[in-house]
Amino acid sequence: MAKSRQSLNVFFRRTFHSLGEKVALHPVKFIIFPLLFTSIASMGFLKFKVENDLEYLFTPTTGQSVIEREHLFKYFPTNDSGQFTVSRKSTLGNLMRYVRLSA
8 A cells, every 4th residue: 555655655756756847947938828718718708698688597488387478468458557566566587686685
């Protein structure tokens, strides 16, 4: 057991010693390449879009609740500009997001 631990120690010592020598001889490569790689890899975040619609995220598109909600919107349209009551609102999308953020 002690011999395997000692050989592992020697292996790591030699490996990190040679890596340190390479970094010391070519520091610009070890600074520029990671920065270049990170900037190229992070280009995908430019197209990143956060989806906040909980119904879209957690409800199947062909589910019974979606069909019932469509019928609800078709036959009982809502007008929230007049006398707004939270208990009568059929979608709580943005309202629930504000409740979650304030909690």
